[in-house]
Amino acid sequence: MDKTKLLFNIIAVPILIIVLTVYLTLTFTVPTVNSEVSFESMNINRINLVKVRLMWMIPVLCVAIIVSVVIAFVVEEWLSTNNLIRRIIEPQIIILSSIPSIVYGILAIYYLVFNPISSSYVSLAFIVILLVVPITTLSAQNAIRNIDISIRHAAYAVGATKTKVILDHVLPLSLLEILGGICHTISRTLAVAALCILVSILVESPISGQTIVNIVHNIGILLLLVLLFSIVSSFLRKNPNVMY
Amino acid sequence: MTPIIQVNDLNVWFGKRRILRNLSFDIQPRQVTAFIGPSNCGKTTVIRCLNRLNDLQVDYRHTGEILINGEELYARKNKTTEIARKISMVFEKPILFKKSIYENVAYSARIRGIKHVTQISNIVDECLMKAHLWNEVKDHLHTDPSLLSIGQQQQLCIARALACEPEILIFDEPCSQLDATETPKIETLIQTLKQQFTIIFVTNKRRQAARVSDVAGFLYNGELVEIGKTEQIFTTPTDNRTENYVTGRLG
Numbered sequence A: 001m002d003k004t005k006l007l008f009n010i011i012a013v014p015i016l017i018i019v020l021t022v023y024l025t026l027t028f029t030v031p032t033v034n035s036e037v038s039f040e041s042m043n044i045n046r047i048n049l050v051k052v053r054l055m056w057m058i059p060v061l062c063v064a065i066i067v068s069v070v071i072a073f074v075v076e077e078w079l080s081t082n083n084l085i086r087r088i089i090e091p092q093i094i095i096l097s098s099i100p101s102i103v104y105g106i107l108a109i110y111y112l113v114f115n116p117i118s119s120s121y122v123s124l125a126f127i128v129i130l131l132v133v134p135i136t137t138l139s140a141q142n143a144i145r146n147i148d149i150s151i152r153h154a155a156y157a158v159g160a161t162k163t164k165v166i167l168d169h170v171l172p173l174s175l176l177e178i179l180g181g182i183c184h185t186i187s188r189t190l191a192v193a194a195l196c197i198l199v200s201i202l203v204e205s206p207i208s209g210q211t212i213v214n215i216v217h218n219i220g221i222l223l224l225l226v227l228l229f230s231i232v233s234s235f236l237r238k239n240p241n242v243m244y
Numbered sequence B: 001m002t003p004i005i006q007v008n009d010l011n012v013w014f015g016k017r018r019i020l021r022n023l024s025f026d027i028q029p030r031q032v033t034a035f036i037g038p039s040n041c042g043k044t045t046v047i048r049c050l051n052r053l054n055d056l057q058v059d060y061r062h063t064g065e066i067l068i069n070g071e072e073l074y075a076r077k078n079k080t081t082e083i084a085r086k087i088s089m090v091f092e093k094p095i096l097f098k099k100s101i102y103e104n105v106a107y108s109a110r111i112r113g114i115k116h117v118t119q120i121s122n123i124v125d126e127c128l129m130k131a132h133l134w135n136e137v138k139d140h141l142h143t144d145p146s147l148l149s150i151g152q153q154q155q156l157c158i159a160r161a162l163a164c165e166p167e168i169l170i171f172d173e174p175c176s177q178l179d180a181t182e183t184p185k186i187e188t189l190i191q192t193l194k195q196q197f198t199i200i201f202v203t204n205k206r207r208q209a210a211r212v213s214d215v216a217g218f219l220y221n222g223e224l225v226e227i228g229k230t231e232q233i234f235t236t237p238t239d240n241r242t243e244n245y246v247t248g249r250l251g
């Protein structure tokens, strides 16, 4: 019934993430990374290095998503609208979230494809955080804000504590929309990853029939996942009136 | 009789705007106390002070004393939820959780800390009966309450409020969304409930207050103009404004 539908939605997102991880792990060969200064002297395949670095983005992505949702709840539930910290944080989130992802894409291309130094892992983590946190936080905030205030009134009126109101009502009511936002973010991140792989292949090999096959092989599935996440995202964001 | 609620010199501001001025009144147990007055005179604000729902507004501020059973409602050491649990509220519109009929009522019981399934189910049955809704819903307790009529939804809200085991029940214009056939049901229900609970009732319909309440208070522009026995308020009011209002010349 409705419960199972909700459960399906909750399970679908982690499963998609796991599928993605498994796919990347199985398809990509892992070279040894040492701290030589140029690709030529290291004599390793640039495409493989890019893939290793992309793998690194997955745990960062997961942490960034969790942090975003936590930020959204703290801001919406514990900081009142005239709280100083909130007045500082909120505009930043809005400004950062309006930066198009291509900007981060270009940064990512530099650190993933053209920078041979392994310290670029830190920079990559920053890029992922900047790409993910503002947008996820914003959409989670909107999801929480969209809940009719009267539901809170009704819950407080029967003696619920704040924690109870959040756990029993705010979370279940906003969950689908939050998950929708998360899917949207993941698809954005995947698109950036696909862009990086594309560039690394083009840099590595001259354009030929083989290159095209290589591109399709490497980023085809990634792009399919982008599509899948976008579809799931828009589906979840419709916020159907399920009972909880 | 010692009053169950005592309010002394209550003032309320939303931001810079003063909404209530120097309200003082007592509410006696097991009676229906009605607040009447034209819309926007502060009726909702008064009753939301009594269960601290106004705290949810960022710019809310008040001065004065509100004592429930002699205890200051806003005192720090008092657990707000403990007190709020004793005071349950039914709103203008029926606000139901998106849960089944059964779960809506059971929620209040669970909030009180009751875990045993049969105990919860007994409470649900009992409260639905007290709210005169049992016969209508007993065969489909686990369906979506939005399929009920508005009046029945309001009764379900009453059942949910009863399941908190409150001492005080607050009704904020409970019939404003109901039609003429459903309004009397709620009014009779309130009459029966007053044997067990202290009831505070807000309405902007004069006649309804006259029918239902024992004590009536007239609010005008954030002032409590007059409070007294309903009969006295409606027949021999002491203030001009009250007289104008009850005779229909004002508001």
Ligand SMILES: Nc1ncnc2c1ncn2[C@@H]1O[C@H](COP(=O)(O)OP(=O)(O)O)[C@@H](O)[C@H]1O
Residues within 6 Å of the ligand: B014, B017, B019, B037, B038, B039, B040, B041, B042, B043, B044, B045, B046, B057
């Ligand atoms: N959250 C709020 N912020 C500012 N003003 C408010 C707020 N809530 C109510 N008011 C004002 O307080 C006055 C009293 O409102 P209310 O208590 O809802 O009146 P009533 O229930 O008698 O119609 C109104 O003028 C309204 O505009």
Ligand SMILES: [Mg+2]
Residues within 6 Å of the ligand: B043, B044, B172, B173
């Ligand atoms: Mg009102």
